[in-house]
Amino acid sequence: MFYEYTKEYILKNDEIKRHKSALFLKTIDIEFDTNVDVTINIVKNNQIAATISAEKNLIKCIGVAPDFRSEGLMNILFSDLISYQYSKGFYNLALFTKAEYETIIASLGFYTICKTKNIVFMENHKNKFRDYLQNLTQSDCKGKVASIVMNLNPITNGHLYLIEKASSENDVLFVFIVSEDRSVVPFDIRYQLAEASTRHLKNVILVKGGEYIISSTTFPSYFKKDYNSWIRNYCELDLTIFSKHIAKKLNISKRYVGTEPYCKVTNYYNKVMSEILPKYNIEYIEVSRLLSEDDAISASRVRKLADEGDFKAIKSLVPEATYKYLISINGGSYET
Amino acid sequence: MKLNKRAIAGTMTSSDVMIEVIPWGKTSEINIKSDVEKQYGDQILDLINSILRENDVDNVCINVVDKGALDFTISARLKTALFRAAK
Numbered sequence: 417m418f419y420e421y422t423k424e425y426i427l428k429n430d431e432i433k434r435h436k437s438a439l440f441l442k443t444i445d446i447e448f449d450t451n452v453d454v455t456i457n458i459v460k461n462n463q464i465a466a467t468i469s470a471e472k473n474l475i476k477c478i479g480v481a482p483d484f485r486s487e488g489l490m491n492i493l494f495s496d497l498i499s500y501q502y503s504k505g506f507y508n509l510a511l512f513t514k515a516e517y518e519t520i521i522a523s524l525g526f527y528t529i530c531k532t533k534n535i536v537f538m539e540n541h542k543n544k545f546r547d548y549l550q551n552l553t554q555s556d557c558k559g560k561v562a563s564i565v566m567n568l569n570p571i572t573n574g575h576l577y578l579i580e581k582a583s584s585e586n587d588v589l590f591v592f593i594v595s596e597d598r599s600v601v602p603f604d605i606r607y608q609l610a611e612a613s614t615r616h617l618k619n620v621i622l623v624k625g626g627e628y629i630i631s632s633t634t635f636p637s638y639f640k641k642d643y644n645s646w647i648r649n650y651c652e653l654d655l656t657i658f659s660k661h662i663a664k665k666l667n668i669s670k671r672y673v674g675t676e677p678y679c680k681v682t683n684y685y686n687k688v689m690s691e692i693l694p695k696y697n698i699e700y701i702e703v704s705r706l707l708s709e710d711d712a713i714s715a716s717r718v719r720k721l722a723d724e725g726d727f728k729a730i731k732s733l734v735p736e737a738t739y740k741y742l743i744s745i746n747g748g749s750y751e752t
Numbered sequence: 753m754k755l756n757k758r759a760i761a762g763t764m765t766s767s768d769v770m771i772e773v774i775p776w777g778k779t780s781e782i783n784i785k786s787d788v789e790k791q792y793g794d795q796i797l798d799l800i801n802s803i804l805r806e807n808d809v810d811n812v813c814i815n816v817v818d819k820g821a822l823d824f825t826i827s828a829r830l831k832t833a834l835f836r837a838a839k
Contacts, residue, residue: 488766491819495763495770502760524764525785525817541815542783 421465421489423496426455433457437477440464444479452476456496458489468493470501474633475511494524498540510539510633512649530660532652537634548626549665555621559587562670562701563663565629566591567715568606569599570738571613574674574713577706582672583617590666592625596632600719605741612737628657635685647681651688659696670699677705677712708733722746753807759836762821762829769821773833774813780804786818799823803830 426433437455438448452469455477459465466480466489475497480489501509510529513521518528518536526538529545539545562582568575583589593610595603607622614620627633635654662668671693676683690700705712713733721730722742731739755775762770782800786793800814818826 491764491766495765498770499760499763507758523785523787525770525815543781543813 421458421460421492423492424457424459425500426457428453437464437467437469440467440481441477441479444481446477446479449476454497454500456493456500458484458492460484465489466493468497470497470506470509471636472632473501473506473509474636475509478511478513490520491524498525508539508541508544510537512537512653530653530657532649532656535649535653537653537657545628545661548628549661552662552665553590553621553623555588557588557590557667560585560669561588561590561667562586562672563590563592563666563668564672565594565625565658567594567599567630568610569715570601570606570718570734570741571609572713572715572718572734572738573708574706574733575715576613576735577713578672578674578703579614579620580617581703582670582701583620586670587619589617589620590623590668591620592623592629594630595625596630598632601741609735609737609741613735628662630654647684648688651685652692654685655689655692659693659698663696663698668698670701672701672703674703674705675712678714678716718742753809753834753838755809755812755834755837756839757837759833759839761832761836762825764817764819766819767821767825769816769818769826769829771817771826771829771833772815773830773837774815775811775837776813777811780810780812780814782814782816784816784818786816787820788818795823796826799826800830803827803834807831807834809834 424433426437434455437457441448449469449471452471455467455469457464457467464481465484467477468475469477498509511521511526512535515531515536521538522528526540527542528536528538530537562585564578564582566575579589579591591610593607597603599606607624610622614622625631634657635650671689673686673689676686686702693700707713711717718730718733725746727743730742755773758772758774760770760772762768764770782797784793784796786796796816796818800816804812
């Protein structure tokens with residue numbers, strides 16, 4: 417019966433209780449994700465009967481013990497978690513699940529946004545994704561429309577080279593800037609620097625990437641540089657959302673990427689991209705990175721030079737706006 | 753009734769209903785997910801609309817996840833959510 421259960425709310429700092437939840441999940445073949453902020457357990461006779469967790473707006477690590485299935489414990493857990501997250505300001509919740517659980521989770525107020533052959537991505541607001549697509553741009557997208565997705569952390573001459581090349585080969589170029597604020601340079605600044613550096617390119621439209629392009633919601637591994645078994649699923653999902661919905665909406669027929677010599681996750685993402693895009697008639701175009709002194713120009717190299725205070729070396733690697741910005745935050749002075 | 757923020761009330765346990773109220777600057781929208789949608793979907797919708805009218809609420813998005821709640825329950829949960837949103 418209902419009243420025989422007790423509930424426990426476990427926060428990130430409660431290592432002992434978190435460990436118990438992890439052990440429980442292990443018995444049903446689910447791995448506990450240590451990044452979660454909150455875990456809610458339903459406990460009966462000192463045994464965990466069911467558990468759920470969330471990291472920001474993403475629901476994770478859902479498990480019900482075999483003996484307690486079909487008792488409506490999921491409904492209790494979801495109700496409690498949604499209310500709890502609401503009180504913390506996380507109104508829009510999302511999750512990844514396997515196709516077999518889609519119907520159950522749909523009955524708990526979730527809607528399928530996109531699915532691949534392995535996973536389903538669901539959200540608890542019907543209109544959020546529709547509104548996102550509608551608000552992407554007011555611009556006219558006729559002719560050859562291309563796209564690039566970039567973090568621009570911050571924008572370098574390497575990025576600019578790729579943008580200029582794509583811009584010259586197409587009628588319209590959308591540059592989606594990853595808007596997740598987990599980068600060294602805040603999104604607003606990354607956007608402003610990109611705006612200042614691409615002003616001379618009339619057919620370039622900068623777009624805030626938002627929650628559905630390489631965000632911690634659609635592609636959690638990217639921000640943790642996690643290379644685990646789920647990475648393929650996340651990549652496929654992110655790219656399916658892009659191809660099936662975003663590109664379709666904006667009439668995009670090409671996506672440019674720079675070769676990725678350093679980051680394993682990005683490299684893998686690009687590989688999956690080269691497989692998925694063509695299925696939706698989108699051309700995958702990989703462009704070799706611009707070299708400077710035999711070394712690829714990358715934002716991480718620029719950030720490292722900035723930390724070392726080597727602004728002389730930076731000057732030839734970045735557009736003027738970025739150069740000024742890096743000097744201003746590192747307390748130096750510059751000549752105009 | 754003037755709504756100032758989004759709010760939620762209720763649960764998704766059996767015979768209850770979870771209702772979310774989001775004030776927004778466009779025409780009202782009511783999304784219902786119910787275990788008994790086929791039988792009672794229209795009735796739930798009518799009930800919600802009548803409560804919104806009674807309380808003079810417009811330009812709102814109402815998300816309903818119903819687990820077979822009776823009318824009284826739906827009415828109580830919706831009013832609670834509305835009052836919380838009006839705070």
